Amino acid sequence: MGDWFETIADVDATAEEADRLGAEVLSWLVEQGIVMAGVNGLNVVTGRAAFYSTGVDRVVCPHCQSAIVDQDDEERWPSFSESIDSWCAGGSGVESCPHCGKSTGLNEWHWSPPWGFGYLGFEFWNWPPLDPGFIADVGNLLGHRVVTHPAERSSG
Template sequence: MSDNYITISTVKEVENPKELSQKIVKWLQSDEIIQSELSDCVLSTKNKGYKPGNKHVDAIGYDENILSLNTCGVEIKTEREVFNAGAFTAMTKLECPSCNTNRFEGITPQDFFTDNCTEEQLNLFHTVFPEFDKWSNNEKASLICPHCSKESSLTDYKTDNSIAFSNFGLTFWNWPDLEKEFLMELKTKIGAEIIRMNGHL
């Protein structure tokens, strides 16, 4: 059985992410969306998570008996990272800020997923990941556009909202779809624009 996740992160970095995480955890616990204690309920080698609380249904709208799952909880992240980088493919838009052209222009899903890409096309894809790592480590991260040959900062590239360069996020492991009202309240509590990303392992 595969594991699904919903990641909610801020669109950009926030100040004092650890303080913000304490505020959000306190709110989720007071509303009994999550439990009070950390446990091994998420797929992470770094963090533990919070299991669903007694009123977790308020966040999803209906009961899917998720409490029976071993992997089911909320993971809080407060360090710089490219959120959802594991779901990054050549189908992800990465648009040059200088010429507004997608880095992966001309690569089709059929070619990418059947290993029919040229070496040059694959290189355009694989060279992005070292820059992800640099950005996460607070190093200079940039890409040279294959179309206009201009170098731009990684975070100046426009994406299609399937990844985010941030330092604050929550991952809901194996939770069903979240209610719009809950997401709106979460955004208000965070006090910044948020992005929602789905994926599975």
């Protein structure tokens, strides 16, 4: 049996608040008896990161609803990949739609499966699938929009 993980990414947390919010959620998880003080298959990730668990099947413009990247035609993926690399290195993470011309931040595009770009994420390793109510509770505790990623199973 291989390892897998599922992620909850806070795509609105700033760099300045990521450590504090991460500690608050971890404290809440311990208080609720969900995790013990220690690893327990939970990795709190702070710092600029792209949060995802699988490749991209489709990316759709939020303005004109055009599919810019899809699994059948990945012509635009190199441009998105450059924007992601730039964002992770401190850049703006803005990509322009070739159909409507509007420039949009990476978190505003419609990703399938979901991807998120932010300063705070929680990776749950080898847990059962996360309950939607639990994900909502974490989002409410953070007070921010969160993006979740389906469990990715790997062999090993």
